[in-house]
Amino acid sequence: MSEVNLNIDELQDFVGHIISNNRFLQSNGKNPVAVEVVGESGIGKTTSVMTMAKDHGLDVVKLNLAQIEELGDLVGFPIKQYQMYIEVAGKKKGKWVDEIAVQAHATKGYLTTGKSRMGYAAPEWIADKKDGGVLILDDWNRADVRFIQACMELVDRQTYISWSLPKDWHIILTANPDNGDYMVNSVDSAQKTRYITANLKFDVDVWARWAESEGLDSRCINFLLLHPELVTQETNARSISTFFNSISSIPKFNDQLPLIQMIGEGSVGNEFASMFTTFINNKLDLLVTPKELLLGEGEILSKLSRSTGTGDSYRADIASILATRVSNFAVVYSQDNTITPKINERITDLCTKDYFTNDLKYLVVRTIFNGNKKKFSKLMMNPEIIKMTIK
Numbered sequence: 178m179s180e181v182n183l184n185i186d187e188l189q190d191f192v193g194h195i196i197s198n199n200r201f202l203q204s205n206g207k208n209p210v211a212v213e214v215v216g217e218s219g220i221g222k223t224t225s226v227m228t229m230a231k232d233h234g235l236d237v238v239k240l241n242l243a244q245i246e247e248l249g250d251l252v253g254f255p256i257k258q259y260q261m262y263i264e265v266a267g268k269k270k271g272k273w274v275d276e277i278a279v280q281a282h283a284t285k286g287y288l289t290t291g292k293s294r295m296g297y298a299a300p301e302w303i304a305d306k307k308d309g310g311v312l313i314l315d316d317w318n319r320a321d322v323r324f325i326q327a328c329m330e331l332v333d334r335q336t337y338i339s340w341s342l343p344k345d346w347h348i349i350l351t352a353n354p355d356n357g358d359y360m361v362n363s364v365d366s367a368q369k370t371r372y373i374t375a376n377l378k379f380d381v382d383v384w385a386r387w388a389e390s391e392g393l394d395s396r397c398i399n400f401l402l403l404h405p406e407l408v409t410q411e412t413n414a415r416s417i418s419t420f421f422n423s424i425s426s427i428p429k430f431n432d433q434l435p436l437i438q439m440i441g442e443g444s445v446g447n448e449f450a451s452m453f454t455t456f457i458n459n460k461l462d463l464l465v466t467p468k469e470l471l472l473g474e475g476e477i478l479s480k481l482s483r484s485t486g487t488g489d490s491y492r493a494d495i496a497s498i499l500a501t502r503v504s505n506f507a508v509v510y511s512q513d514n515t516i517t518p519k520i521n522e523r524i525t526d527l528c529t530k531d532y533f534t535n536d537l538k539y540l541v542v543r544t545i546f547n548g549n550k551k552k553f554s555k556l557m558m559n560p561e562i563i564k565m566t567i568k
Contacts, residue, residue, distance in 0.1 A: 184380035185221055185387075188214065189229045191375055196233055196347050203344060211332045211348040213317075216377035218359075219415030221387075222351040223315055225377070235347070236310035238302050242320035242328070252327050252337045253297040260292040273339060296339030309345045318352040318361040325362060332371050348372075358410060381405035382501065384414060389467075389505040396430065396462040397421035402498045403461070404452055412445045420444040430457045464499065467506035471523060481532050493534070500537040501544075503527065508548030516552045524553075529561045538565055 183191055192212055199209035216222045223239065230237045245251055259279050262271035263286050271290070274282050275298060279289070298304075303312075314328055327337070328350065335342040342348075350372065353359040381402060388398045401407070401417065408414060423440050427433050434454050441450025456462060465480045485496040507524065524545065528538040542562060546553050556562060 180215070180374040180376055182376045182378050184378055184383045185225045186380075186383050188225055188375055188377055189232075192226065192229050192349065193233065195373070196235075199347055200345060208334055209347060211350060211372040213350040213352055213372050213374045214377055215352045215354055215374060217379075217410050217413055218353060219413030220377055220379055221414060222377055223313060226311065226313055226349050226351070230311040234309070235345075236306060237313065238306070238310060239313040239315055240302065241315045242324050243316040245320070245324065248323055248327060250300060250302075251324060252330075253300040253340060255295055256298045258294050258296040258339065260290040260294075261287040262290060263287045294339075297337060299340040303340075303342065306343055306346075308343045310343070310347075312342065312346060312348045314348065314350045316352065317350045318355065318364060319359070320362070322362055325364065325368070329368055329371060379405075379408050379414060381408070385501055386505050386508075388418075389502070390509050393418065394421050394425040395466050395468075395502075396464075397425070398502065399461065399464055399498050400453060400456050402501060403456070403494060407449050407452060412449050416445050417449075420449075430462050431460075434458075461495075464495065467499070467502040470499070470503045470527070471507055471510065471520060478526060478530075478532060481527075485532070496533055496537060500533050500541050504541045504544035504548075507545045507553075511549040511552040516555075518555075521553075521556050524556060525559055525562060528565060529559075535565070 181191075192214075195210055195212055202209055214222045214226065227237055227239070240251065242251070257276040258273040259276065260271060261274045261279070261282050262269045264270075273294065273296060274287070275296070312331075314331075317325065317328055320328075330337050331342070332348055332350075335346065335348065353361050354376075355361050355363050385398055385402055388401075408417065420441055423444065424430070424433075424437055427437070430437060434457060437457070438450050438454050441447075441453055464484045465477065469477050470481060481499065484492075484499060486492045507520075524541070527533065528542050533541065542556070542565065546557060
């Protein structure tokens with residue numbers, strides 16, 4: 178089947194377009210398109226969709242289908258309905274009314290036609306919702322086949338027998354890969370053609386930006402940037418973040434190596450934990466921090482040179498990590514703080530002197546400027562910066 182591989186940033190752009198396009202379709206009387214996001218556990222499928230929905234000002238309903246036992250909790254419960262009508266300006270206007278609401282409609286002048294049917298009452302999760310929202314059908318291929326079939330009814334027309342989603346609602350399904358590593362139900366081709374599938378892949382640079390914004394331990398961010406190959410199906414981004422958070426209160430990692438090893442083995446496995454303790458033994462947890470590089474006083478840039486080395490001892494991998502870190506930190510810092518001339522001067526020094534290679538200098542300027550054009554506009558007035566970026 179056709180599919181596309183995306184990181185979280187690309188996924189949010191992708192789904193953002195689908196939402197805009199769905200609004201266009203609905204305005205022309207057509208059914209909206211659903212998206213299935215497939216990815217390993219802990220990679221951030223659900224979180225990224227919820228963030229995207231918030232960015233678009235949409236309400237969010239998340240249903241974990243693997244944890245729902247009654248089908249009625251997803252699609253509502255059967256209820257008898259009666260056809261009723263009212264005359265307005267000489268014309269009859271009819272509707273189907275739930276049995277419990279017949280009397281209330283009768284007091285408003287509605288009459289019955291004598292016809293009845295069995296319908297479904299709107300489930301509680303949608304009954305009071307207004308226009309504009311995202312329905313996340315989480316872990317949908319882990320659910321019982323009955324739930325998968327019911328989901329297809331919703332995906333097709335955003336309707337289930339006698340109730341419909343409000344206008345401007347969008348369906349996102351999240352799933353684990355059907356590759357033998359997960360307990361999931363296979364979905365046939367007839368079902369797969371009813372939505373668009375996007376495979377979510379781990380991207381360490383995207384993760385590093387997220388980690389910076391979430392305030393994860395600076396030492397730990399450095400480690401994963403140095404060893405992104407350690408992110409696997411078993412040792413996923415969620416378990417890694419849990420491990421990092423569980424040791425973040427330790428002021429000096431080197432003083433607690435046995436404890437860190439034990440915590441690591443219990444959360445991310447022996448290989449990851451051993452690599453992390455090697456990282457500490459090599460004193461790489463003591464690298465200059467991005468906060469120091471951007472805001473520090475004194476000979477901070479000399480500390481940068483000691484971290485990266487010089488000449489034949491130059492560590493390109495360490496320089497790449499620190500360039501990524503300082504650019505991400507600058508963007509996060511700029512969101513709630515004033516960018517002073519001193520900060521602009523520090524960034525200029527980092528990007529025009531010989532602390533980084535030219536490609537890393539370009540990376541820093543591009544990331545910072547694209548991250549907050551307004552706050553860093555003065556940076557782009559520097560002739561050296563301009564010259565460097567247009568090479």
